[in-house]
Amino acid sequence: MAESDSALLETPLASLHRELGGRMVPFAGYAMPVQYPAGIMQEHLHCRAAASLFDVSHMGQAELVGEGAAKALEALTPADVQGLKPGRQRYGLLMTMAGGIFDDFMVANLGDRLFLVVNASRKEQDLALIGAALPAGVSLRPLPDRALIALQGPQAVASIATLAPGIADLSFMGIGAFEIAGVPAIVSRSGYTGEDGVEISVPAESAEKFARALLALPGVQPAGLGARDSLRLEAGLCLYGNDIDETTSPVEANLVWTIGKRRRTEWNFAGAERVRQELDTGARRLRVGIRPEGRQPARGHTEVHAGGQKVGEVTSGGFGPSVNGPVAMGYVAREHAADGTPLDLMVRGKPLAARVAPLPFTPHRYAR
Known part of the structure; x- marks a missing residue:
């Protein structure tokens, strides 16, 4: 059932999106711009070439405060949170007791507190899950009064550094507090496009002024959810x-790298038993990249066949503007997961030839 416009929440930048010609669509309970007049293809390619501004204020932001906050969070994630140094951020997975992925999230050490960013569609569930796991003396503070803006692309950091030079000194996954255009901001050198760039948390009441200051920088253009999705798909990044x-494990999802080295000796996080077993014996299925032959994309839920049998399913698919062809990700049975394995994608009842392809489809260009 379609969500009515009246039932949708709005981010602090909603009026700016409309002013810029953004086409608003329902997403995770919010009215969000899927594209601007330039169109998804141009927005995507501009991000790969220059700098694009994305509104990601629908995401959930929160702080964990108190002695033992990092240890408490480790009960829910295989990430090494206690080993996270001040001024550093990490990508992690929240886990179910059965070993599935409850959500993926970012956690940063701001010195006196942990800063969390979780997905829009899961934020209420995530904060409830985390809150229930906290011991006395550790508190979770949701931050609903903050906006989140991503500036992504090879020129993003150079552009914003004209307003706050210290940002250029951050390395990939570095985070710090800055004043930008008169607005206090928490800036992390991270993003979900495969490009270099930053994500910036600012007070909601200053968000529009702040976004206008960034859009006034040379080479910066707005981009919507459409380009964000095609960029992250080319970069081989998962969409929750x-x-x-909750049915997929970190091993199946090829996200084993998120499990800290120390955590693999302790096995004291939710779902550890399934993760340990799959690391020992191999997962039944694996997330892989898929390149369809020809020009026709295969969308999510397309069946994947091999030898006349169903062996998996596409989970994300579309046209990759940077690779100038269709790209997809999905799960296939382990014996069909090697790069180059031929597959058939069942598009409108007809087999479309494809092959397993290495991820990412477009090289990551993070500031290592």
Whole structure:
């Protein structure tokens, strides 16, 4: 059932999106711009070439405060949170007791507190899950009064550094507090496009002024959800609810790298038993990249066949503007997961030839 416009929440930048010609659509309970007049293809390619501004204020932001906050969070995630140094951020997975992925999230050490960013579609559930796991003396503070803006692309950091030079000194996954255009901001050198760039948390009441200051920088253009999705797909990055969910494990999802080295000796996080077993014996299925032959894309839920049998399913698929062809990700049975393995994608009842392809489809260009 379609969500009515009246029932949708709005981010602090909603009026700016409309002013810029953004086409608003329902997403995770919010009215969000899917594209601007330039169109998804141009927005995507501009991000790969220059700098694009994305509104990601629908995401959930929160702080964990108190002695033992990092240890408490480790009960829910295989990430090494206690080993996270001040001024550093990490990508992690929240886990179910059965070993599925409850959500993916970012956690940063701001010195006196942990800063969390979780997915829009899961934020209420995530904060409830985390809150229930906290011991006395550790508190979770949701931050609903903050906006989140991503500036992504090879020129993003150079552009914003004209307003706050210290940002250029951050390395990939570095985070710090800055004043930018008169607005206090928490800036992390991270993003979900495969490009270099930053994500910036600012007070909601200053968000529009702040976004206008960034859009006034040379080379910066707005981009919507459409380009954000095609960029992250080319970069081989998972979208929660499509590529990962409570049925998928970190091993199946090829996210084993998120499990800290120390955590693999302790096995004291939710779902550890399934993760340990799959690391020992191999997962039944694996997330892979898929390149369809020809020009026709295969969308999510397309069946993947091999030898006339169903061996998996596409979870994300579309046209990759940077690779100038269709790209997809999905899960296939382990014996069909090697790069180059031929597959058939069942598009409108007809087999479309494809092959397993290495991820990412477009090289990551993070500031290592």
